[in-house]
Amino acid sequence: xxxxxxxxxxxxxxxxxxxxxxxxxxxxxxxxxxxxxxxxxxxxxxxxxxxxxxxxxxxxxxxxxxxxxxxxxxxxxxxxxxxxxxxxxxxxxxxxxxxxxxxxxxxxxxxxxxxxxxxxxxxxxxxxxxxxxxxxxxxxxxxxxxxxxxxxxxxxxxxxxxxxxxxxxxxxxxxxxxxxxxxxxxxxxxxxxxxxxxxxxxxxxxxxxxxxxxxxxxxxxxxxxxxxxxxxxxxxxxxxxxxxxxxxxxxxxxxxxxxxxxxxxxxxxxxxxxxxxxxxxxxxxxxxxxxxxxxxxxxxxxxxxxxxxxxxxxxxxxxxxxxxxxxxxxxxxxxxxxxxxxxxxxxxxxxxxxxxxxxxxxxxxxxxxxxxxxxxxxxxxxxxxxxx
Numbered sequence: 001x002x003x004x005x006x007x008x009x010x011x012x013x014x015x016x017x018x019x020x021x022x023x024x025x026x027x028x029x030x031x032x033x034x035x036x037x038x039x040x041x042x043x044x045x046x047x048x049x050x051x052x053x054x055x056x057x058x059x060x061x062x063x064x065x066x067x068x069x070x071x072x073x074x075x076x077x078x079x080x081x082x083x084x085x086x087x088x089x090x091x092x093x094x095x096x097x098x099x100x101x102x103x104x105x106x107x108x109x110x111x112x113x114x115x116x117x118x119x120x121x122x123x124x125x126x127x128x129x130x131x132x133x134x135x136x137x138x139x140x141x142x143x144x145x146x147x148x149x150x151x152x153x154x155x156x157x158x159x160x161x162x163x164x165x166x167x168x169x170x171x172x173x174x175x176x177x178x179x180x181x182x183x184x185x186x187x188x189x190x191x192x193x194x195x196x197x198x199x200x201x202x203x204x205x206x207x208x209x210x211x212x213x214x215x216x217x218x219x220x221x222x223x224x225x226x227x228x229x230x231x232x233x234x235x236x237x238x239x240x241x242x243x244x245x246x247x248x249x250x251x252x253x254x255x256x257x258x259x260x261x262x263x264x265x266x267x268x269x270x271x272x273x274x275x276x277x278x279x280x281x282x283x284x285x286x287x288x289x290x291x292x293x294x295x296x297x298x299x300x301x302x303x304x305x306x307x308x309x310x311x312x313x314x315x316x317x318x319x320x321x322x323x324x325x326x327x328x329x330x331x332x333x334x335x336x337x338x339x340x341x342x343x344x345x346x347x348x349x350x351x352x353x354x355x356x357x358x359x360x361x362x363x364x365x366x367x368x369x370x371x372x373x374x375x376x377x378x379x380x381x382x383x384x385x386x387x388x
Contacts, residue, residue, distance in 0.1 A: 003079055004092065004360035005368060023346050025358045027318040027339055034342035041196045042104045046341050048190035049286040055294070056286025059316030062294030065386045066325045068378075071371035079364060079373045085310055085333055086175055086256045086277065088125075088147050092360055093327055093375060096126040097282075097314040097335030098151035098177070103133025103204050105344040110134055114344055116142035118352035122360075127151050127177055127335065130164065131204040140171040149175040151260070153182060154239040158248070161239070163213040165252040176253055177280060177312075180261035183238035186288040199233065202226045208233050246274045258312060263298045265305035272309055280312040285337055296326060297385075303330030320362025327363075327375055328383040 011021055024030050035043060049056030081092045096119060105111040112132040116139045119126040123146055128139050130153040140148055150168035155161050165176055191197060198204055208214045209222040209229065217236070222229035239245075249257060256277035261284065262268055268279055281302040283295045295315035303311050313326050314335030326334045336359060343355035372378040 003368075004081065004357070004364035007357045007361040008365065021354070023343065023351050023354045025354075030339055030342040030346070030355065034345045037345045038105065038342075041194065041198070042101060042345075044190040044194065045101050045196060045198060046099070046105070046338060048188050049290070050186040050188055050288055051290030052189075053286060053290070055283060055290050055292045058294040059283065059286050059296070060318055061316075062296050063316060063318075063322045063325055066296060066329070066383045067386055068325065068328055068366075068370055068383055069381065070369070071381060074371035074373065074377075076368045076371060076373045079368060081360070081364060081367075081375060083333060083375060088174060090125060090147070090333070091123045093331070093333045094124050094323060094356065094360055094363075095149075095312070095333050095335050096124060096340055096356075097337040098127045098129035098179075099337055099341055100129045100131035101198055101204055102129065102341060102344065103131075103206075104198065105341045106348050108348075111341075111344050111348075112139050113142045114348040115340065115352055116140075116148070117349040118340070118343075118356060119146045119148070120144035121349065121353050122146075122356045124356050124360075125149065125174075128173070129153075129204075130207055131199065133204055133206055135210040136164075136168055136173075136207050137171045140173060147174045149173055149177050149258070151177040151179055153179055153237065154241055154245075154249075155236045156239045157213070157217065157236045160208075160211065160213045160217070160236060162252050163211050164207065167211070169253050169255055173255065175256040175258055175278065176249075177258045177260050178241070178249060179284075180241055180259060181284055181288045183240045186284075186290070188287065199237075200230055202230055205230070205233055243270060243274060246276070250275070260312075263293075263295065263302060265301045268302050268305035268309075272306070276309070278310045278312060279306050280314075281331070282312075282314045282335075285315050296329070299326065299329050299331060317359075320359045320364070321366050323359060323363045324366050324378065325383050328378050328381060330379060 083093045102111045112134045125147045127149045150173040258278035260280035262279045310332040312333050313331035317336045323334045340352045340355045343351035
């Protein structure tokens with residue numbers, strides 16, 4: 001039976017023929033190479049966080065004070081990393097988190113399609129952002145048989161919201177992931193110092209420009225008058241959502257609804273009471289609010305309050321060991337963001353596939369060495385928070 005960790009063997013045997021990995025297998029190496037490959041504006045947008053980026057940095061560094069305790073004398077020669085999520089049987093717990101400038105991460109400006117092809121090649125689901133350079137229908141088609149979920153930045157115009165959601169449902173997406181913390185953008189010095197806001201330059205707005213409701217709002221082909229179209233987008237972006245909006249959101253679709261940005265146990269319990277299908281514990285990678293707690297440190301409380309409700313998680317994932325720790329704490333599925341965007345910058349679909357395979361290989365091998373043949377065994381063992 002093949003395992004994700006077999007990627008390591010593949011790399012070593014290629015080395016015997018003098019073939020070295022085309023792309024780094026570690027985050028530091030990816031970042032260093034991506035800094036040379038990406039345009040300065042896109043790099044800063046992807047790298048940047050809110051304020052002095054303390055929360056963004058804490059998201060990644062906080063994994064160091066969580067640890068796994070190995071269990072020996074366990075047969076891990078056969079391992080199973082599959083999960084069940086919203087009725088889907090997925091081969092692994094990894095998913096590609098939504099990034100609003102994925103389309104700009106490849107030289108041809110079609111990074112969303114390249115990422116979707118990476119999902120198709122690896123079986124790793126993709127949460128597709130509202131902000132893409134290709135229509136959501138084209139991205140869904142590129143996913144092949146791998147499931148996709150659609151991330152919604154809820155617009156102020158209810159008809160536009162309904163149109164985006166209905167298009168996602170018709171295109172075959174398996175859930176609607178509603179982002180709660182981005183009705184206004186956080187204070188991002190890297191972008192502010194360069195006046196760098198890609199959407200205001202007409203980038204990653206293809207889902208709006210191709211939408212019949214948005215086109216009616218503009219009154220013409222959006223690309224024929226970019227300034228008017230961008231200003232129309234800016235005027236409708238960012239509806240402030242409250243608990244009172246949940247029945248309306250629910251009325252838009254029969255798909256599972258996942259709330260992204262839920263980090264407090266009381267909000268988890270309220271979401272469950274309101275019939276939400278999934279909780280997405282995330283602080284937007286530290287891009288939206290500074291001064292907060294690392295997302296991984298909030299995950300235990302979220303998991304406990306969620307009970308049987310699935311918990312998706314992202315923020316700070318840089319390695320396969322990070323993935324394993326989040327699973328041990330109780331996450332149902334774990335999202336990766338910046339690493340795959342750097343893979344896209346280095347090699348398009350091929351680069352992103354390499355990143356996803358590397359993360360899965362490291363997580364798989366860690367579970368094998370530490371005595372956890374299944375995710376269930378890993379969760380039962382749990383993770384220990386170290387002092388300090």
